[in-house]
Structures are given as structure tokens and as C-alpha cells.
Amino acid sequence: MKFYLDEDLSPRIAEMLRKLGADGKSAHEVRMNGVSDGEQLDFAAAEGRCLVTYNRNDFIMLTRIYLDTNRPHCGVVIVPHTLRGNEFRRIAQALSHFASLNPEGLPPYTIAFLQGKPK
Numbered sequence: 001m002k003f004y005l006d007e008d009l010s011p012r013i014a015e016m017l018r019k020l021g022a023d024g025k026s027a028h029e030v031r032m033n034g035v036s037d038g039e040q041l042d043f044a045a046a047e048g049r050c051l052v053t054y055n056r057n058d059f060i061m062l063t064r065i066y067l068d069t070n071r072p073h074c075g076v077v078i079v080p081h082t083l084r085g086n087e088f089r090r091i092a093q094a095l096s097h098f099a100s101l102n103p104e105g106l107p108p109y110t111i112a113f114l115q116g117k118p119k
Helices: 011-017 037-046 058-066 088-101
Strands: 003-007 024-027 050-053 076-078 111-112
Touching: 003 011, 003 037, 011 024, 011 088, 024 088, 037 050, 037 076, 050 058, 058 076, 058 111
Parallel strands: 003 024, 003 050, 050 076, 076 111
Antiparallel strands: none
């Protein structure tokens, strides 16, 4: 599974993901800061990556639009606010665990909610 973290998540999380053996790329690393949510989703889809975000409402709405218009989509993982933005390691570990459960990625147009890594 390949992840693309939108700009509301720290690029440190992508770095930690890679150290854990998962494929993660950050919007910050590829200079996609300040672009629209649709452009973020398009970039993720073009690279075959599942988009990871805190921005639940906008990406749920966009997913519906992408489904209705048959635009490419590789899934969205919503990070709940119970995983705070400064908990880089915890988020990276939860994403790494999520990837181990979904090695082939998510089906198109799927929205999943990240949970903390089980103990």
C-alpha cells in the first residue's frame, strides 16, 4: 500500500513511515503545499497512492464527486483528531499497521478511518 499525506500532516510522518518499511510520501516533499484538495486527490491517484488526511468532510464530499464522475481515486484514509498532529510516531505506526492489513491498497473510492496501532 502506498500513502500520500496531504499538507495537514507533517512530512516527518512520511519519513517515519519509510523507516518502518511502508511507502509514504508527503505533500510537503513534492511541493504540493497550497494546492486545492482536488489537486491533492488527483496527485495521489496519478501515483496510485491512498490519500491520508485530517480533512474528513472535504474528502468525503470529493470522493462522492469522483465516484459520480468516474475520476481516478485510490482511497482516502481519515486520521481522527484523537491522533494529534504532533504524535508523529503514533500516526506513522498506525499507518504502517493499516498498510500491513491492506497490502494491495484500498478499493477505489473507499474511505477508511485510521485507528491507533493495537498494543
